[in-house]
Amino acid sequence: MSNPDEIFLELGIGTRMRRLQEMMTADAERFYEEMGVNFRVSYFYVVYALSVRGSMPIAEIAKLAGFSHSAVSQTVKRLAGEGLIRTTAMEDGRQKCVELTEDGLHVVSRLRPIWDDIDAVIKEAMLEGGANLLAGIEALESSFVRKSMYDRVKEKQKTRAFAPPAFEIVPYDIKYNKAFYELNRRWLEAYFEVEPIDETVLSDPETHILSKGGEIFFTLIDGRPVGTVAMKIQGPGSFELTKLAVDPDVQQGGMGRALCEKVIERFQARGGKTLYLETNTKLVPAIRLYEKLNFVAMDPPEPSPYERANYYMEWMGANNDRAAAE
Structure with a gap:
């Protein structure tokens, strides 16, 4: 025992x-x-x-x-x-x-x-x-003769270095409020200027997103929030995928895609009719990701409240041949 x-x-x-x-x-x-x-x-x-x-x-x-x-x-x-x-x-x-x-x-x-x-x-x-302790010792010795413990550990380290970190997706919690602000602001400052509307929404997501029926999600690695996304309600049956941001230090392993898929999942579960997003043409990798998820560029039905937004896309559903091929 x-x-x-x-x-x-x-x-x-x-x-x-x-x-x-x-x-x-x-x-x-x-x-x-x-x-x-x-x-x-x-x-x-x-x-x-x-x-x-x-x-x-x-x-x-x-x-x-x-x-x-x-x-x-x-x-x-x-x-x-x-x-x-x-x-x-x-x-x-x-x-x-x-x-x-x-x-x-x-x-x-x-x-x-x-x-x-x-x-x-x-x-x-x-x-x-x-x-049978002797058999166990012999097996261990034979294994390390074939390949030393040092070499085996180095292989694991090498594999881990190229493996994407394991993450989980969780819904909003007040303890992640600061992370929501910091992840988005860091992303904005890397590509654009922080607009007044950004500051308003990021500083109080509970009022401007959650209290209106929206949802916010985070990716966690070892309990630390490293990515986030929001789904805002913009009208009856109309939802916006917004505030997608991933820590650039861990921007790998399909984290951005997983966050987008979470929004799509929730959009479908809630019986939404339109799921759209606004982005910028200079964000080519992001646009490619959205296209793989079956978002299609369209003319915006109305002007965006964000100056940087010059590209409007809507989700065309999960059964599109292109999305299935991806």
Whole structure:
């Protein structure tokens, strides 16, 4: 049964392995001390490898254990100082061959029974938990041999860098009032001048949009508003898609389109007859988006209250062949 208070899960597997190692090391060294054997757990991998495979170069021990050559060399040096192993130069003179001495063989013969008992206890403990820890470790090691953890993480970072951020669309809330103003004003200042009517509507959307039956929506990333759009009522059955603005720092991932589609969805749900928008001919990318959503340019039925508005479009419905192809 998992511990609900445990915080070190997959990300903390190194910490968990060290914790387990320290538990087992403390118990194993108690046995060595009780037996009166001058042996440390840190010696185990070298001595055990030599007892199983016989004499071999330091490089081979390092390969079997998966440790660095320098780390193994340090352990070999300590074991040689204890008189448990000896090293001899190999024929090429570049490597040293390591083997157990008589004292080393004697220590192994004394420790073999306790090693067998520890081996059995570990297997029993894993069965108690219904898990095969060894198989899991082998699978993890094999995976990281095929492709290192570093390379795998770099791939994820690269993928994330090009992936659009996940966002959600939510209706207006008073806590987003400031964001509605700032997102729209930032967009306006980038392309046009802020007109008096802009300041009036943006400063009080509850009065000028919501109280008249309009709706406002926001896109959120991790709870932060980064895009907005409004649907204003302009007469019986007539609605305007307006105040579309997306933070330029996150202007990707189809956010603008999603906001427009939300307005279209609400327009249909409310049984609207006309959905229109006003824009400017210099906003070519925006016009292309509106065309993909099946807005079509028309002559405006009346002058716009905005000086910048020189292009009028109406939505032609969802069943148009062009919209379906998009």
